[in-house]
Amino acid sequence: MSENVHVMLTEEEVAGRIKELGKEISGDYEGRELLVVGILKGAAFFATELAKRITVPVRMEFMSTSSYGSSTVSSGTVKIKQDIETDVAGMNVLIAEDIIDSGRTLAFLLDYFKKKGAESVRIATLLDKPDRREVDVNVDYNGFTIPDEFVVGYGLDYDQKYRNLPYIGILELD
Ligand code: IMP
Ligand code: MG
Numbered sequence: 001m002s003e004n005v006h007v008m009l010t011e012e013e014v015a016g017r018i019k020e021l022g023k024e025i026s027g028d029y030e031g032r033e034l035l036v037v038g039i040l041k042g043a044a045f046f047a048t049e050l051a052k053r054i055t056v057p058v059r060m061e062f063m064s065t066s067s068y069g070s071s072t073v074s075s076g077t078v079k080i081k082q083d084i085e086t087d088v089a090g091m092n093v094l095i096a097e098d099i100i101d102s103g104r105t106l107a108f109l110l111d112y113f114k115k116k117g118a119e120s121v122r123i124a125t126l127l128d129k130p131d132r133r134e135v136d137v138n139v140d141y142n143g144f145t146i147p148d149e150f151v152v153g154y155g156l157d158y159d160q161k162y163r164n165l166p167y168i169g170i171l172e173l174d
């Protein structure tokens with residue numbers, strides 16, 4: 001079996017769009033402070049690049065939820081593998097995620113931070129695959145809407161590989 005990656009979004013396109021999102025977020029949160037929570041491992045690149053483009057004061061945290069393992073199909077349940085250290089009560093939380101697929105991870109996290117007393121909780125995702133949605137989730141900041149393809153790069157993996165690609169590519173298995 002061979003694996004091929006075809007470029008879907010170039011390094012320049014990704015960088016440019018993240019700059020735009022940072023500008024939009026900075027405007028929306030003017031006069032407030034943000035807690036950016038990156039979801040590991042997939043959103044590690046996106047969360048840090050996005051934070052660099054935000055001009056209001058930013059704190060950063062990372063957390064890890066259960067992943068797909070080596071499969072390309074969602075298991076359905078979400079668990080926290082590693083939580084954040086900051087008490088989110090009264091804070092403006094911006095969840096930074098790599099991709100929204102079924103919506104289960106983000107629906108779970110929205111509820112989780114609201115229950116912990118966050119002042120506000122919003123979602124920034126680099127990619128959105130709306131065709132695959134199973135749970136309705138309001139996405140506040142979306143980098144790119146993409147078709148139902150399995151993508152890798154810029155943090156996204158297939159069996160833990162390809163996260164380090166500086167672009168987003170479609171993975172083809174044959
Ligand atoms: P959801 O809970 O189904 O929305 O899944 C979101 C998570 O599934 C993401 O954070 C990714 O880790 C993973 N995922 C979904 N689609 C892809 C993909 O096309 N490539 C790599 N990972 C994906
Ligand atoms: Mg993920």
